[in-house]
Amino acid sequence: MSLFIAKRALSCLITIFIIITASFFTVRLAPGSPFSSERDIPPEVLNNLKAKYGLDQPIEKQFVHYLENLLQGDLGLSTKYPRSVNEIIAISLPKTLQLGTIAVLWALLIGISAGVFAAIRQNTAWDYSFMAIAMIGISVPSFVLGPILILVFSLYLYWFPPGGWGSFEHMILPGITLGTVYAAYIARLTRAGMLEIIRTDFVRTAKAKGLKESYIIWKHVMKGGLIPTITYLGPAIASMMTGSVVVEKIFNTPGIGPYFVDAAFNRDYFLIMGIVIVYSTFLLGMNFLVDLLYGYLDPRIRYD
Amino acid sequence: MTPLISVKGLKTYFRTDEGLVKACDNISFDVNPGEILGVVGESGSGKTVASMSILRLIAEPPGYFDGGEIIFEGKNLLKLSMKEMREIRGNKISMIFQDPMTALNPFLKIETQLTEVLVQHKSMSLDKARAKCIEMLKKVGVSLPERRLDMYPHQLSGGLRQRMMIAMALLCRPSLLIADEPTTALDVTIQAQILELIKSINQEFNTSVILISHDLGVVAGMTNRLVVMYAGKIVESGLTEDIFNKPSHPYTKALLNSIPRIDKEQKQLDPIPGLPPSLSSIPTGCPFHPRCAYAVEKCKTTYPETAFITSDHISKCWEVSRL
């Protein structure tokens, strides 16, 4: 078991290293530079700027330097904002994470309960309407859902603020907007997973033993039935927690998302790298957790 | 002798895309206390559906009971509520299935799967239930029962899994055990052991057994009486001995001719020509007529009346006299 963890952790580290290398050189070798937008910069100022960020060095040297700093937890300076990347992430990431937590809770609560309920009421009106709603959830993108929620709950009903940041109320609408698509996918996956188990011979055995329906669902079906959902949850939680550029834009959330588009536009080298690293680490970490959870759920999986 | 369970005119139908499937069409049989009844037929003959109907394990819909009754302890099982039915399942009537690999839950420890029966039906504490399970595992010939309880199904061999299933079925001392092809998925050497175990359980606990099999060889030495099914109907029933000595339906006869026997001289084995019919398109008249060597014009149109060979040996064939 510990060997498995060590192996997986090592492969995660290697993957992150490859991602860092690849994105470093892609961003660097692409046309354009952080200072190309300000056309009238005199050459000596430009040189000073380049020297400030270490961009006057050969690219291999810059890379080694970047890695050295990274190992000490230093993500470098933003070329657009008068701040270090660490500061920008430290300020914006917690907001995105809070929003993501609301979204995850919403998605799990709605998704799993609707999926389980639809599965045990298979082929009833409940099942059909839940699945139709889930399909709507998948078909309505967040940039449609967000404005409509604002229209209804902020501008018409005055229940929640239409955007901004500050209190818990500010997180509700963006959280729901972000989480709904995932809730819909989770509901479908959960239903399908549960149905697959409900059809198995061992559930028939459980019925033949005279066990209660609710007990069978809880004890015999849930564990195996949730495995597809868990698989999906790894990447899903990662992308909810890291937020969505669109949702944060719609609700004017001062999270990390808008910085990314901005950074990509402005060739803000270190900020792009910083955000990519944060996101990838999150995703790999979540997948790692999911793998561990598998072993707990399915005793047939061996770690070796 | 009053039968332990009495199935009368059972009709279990399924509504499917291909039309109405009459999986059990007017099935009647009794099981007497302490006896082993064999139910024989090819796959698709409705024998599994018949046994699942007793425990009401048929999915409704698409399945439904079009008629008939199943009398057990003076009550019609088809009329019981789901709650009353639960009190019978696993408690008074137990079932073991064909494939012990898939019939046990791979996600749960054996202990959970055994003790939950006692917790449900006898309201036992877990400790007491565990002790009881160990006792039962010893009875069904499982060595090191304490250690096996902590295992998961995939850590056990096929034979051991089937023993676990049998132990699970017997925990509440049911009066009827339904064994649906209990040895089909097992190695030949293990098959004999499991059959021996079922027989000894029948004698030791006086549990009646319905033994379902497609294999006449399996039921031959095990059962007191036999029911032969074909295309959802019972075509012949009687004492096992009588049926083997004087098969009175062309299908039974053909079945017997298609397996090797040591008690009779055989020149060759004769496979039955053709294939069993699809239950959604059963031939008119006697369903066996397209494959029957004795079929006459009447067989194609009219379902045979009951012919009595002896008082309890019956056959559904127009041409009994020619057999």
Place this chain on the structure above:
Amino acid sequence: MTSQSTSKPIVEGTSLWLDAWKRLKKNRAAYLSGIVFVFLTCLCFIGPFVMKAMGFAYDAQDIAYGAHSPTLNHWFGTDFYGRDIFTRVLVGARVSLKIGLIAAIVSAIVGTIFGSIAGYAGGKIDNLMMRFVDILYALPYMFLVIIFVTITENKGETVLFIALGLVGWLTTARIVRGQVLSLKEREFVQAAHSIGVPAYLIIFRHLIPNTLGPIIVYFTLTIPTMILQEAFLSFLGLGIQPPKPSLGTLINDGANHMIVFWWELVFPSLFMAVMLFSLNFLGDGLRDALDPQMKKES
């Protein structure tokens, strides 16, 4: 439902595709979705010409008329410049459909080739290739597209096709690889191998045709995803550029004006939702129809 439904020995030999088609037709939701989708597609491709002939070109302005709620003349109302929103939605949806379709085709082709090569080669090559896919998976999908679009500094449709298609092939590759891995152990492939059929022929003649079911299913489900991604990018201002409309830019405009001109948000959103809804349902139905595992169920 165990023994009696699985043993249907006397059945006429129907092909997998005919069988699937029959099942699809029986699935009323999917069948209806298919009809709705075809209708919407026709509407998008024919509608704009009809509207233009009637004097409602998508870029015809009527500033004096300005933004107006729906009337008999302008079914979805008009925007700030007096442009007919119905026509603009049709043109926008046409752009979205085109991009969705082509991006899905690109990703299906790339994914199929990559996946089948990895699966067929096996061993170290397979390991390396799938590692590569894993790494791309670990990269933020949308971020990748954004980087690609901003780096090329080109916001034309072609860049969108490539950007979306190139990052969308990962799942197809995984699916195809899995299928090929199990298929190549089968007798007919072994047989082809033993008589010296070259690898590329085995892949194209034996392996890919047998994985077509899952590929088609995933392909139909990729189209709505691609439409969505394109709309995302356009919404962020990285996709289709005005005055050319796409559903994403229309919805973005609508969201900006929703307080006063609600119809600018509602109609494009609704149109998009119905289109995606029908495509998703169709894809779902196709999967059920082509997936032999689900066959047992109904």
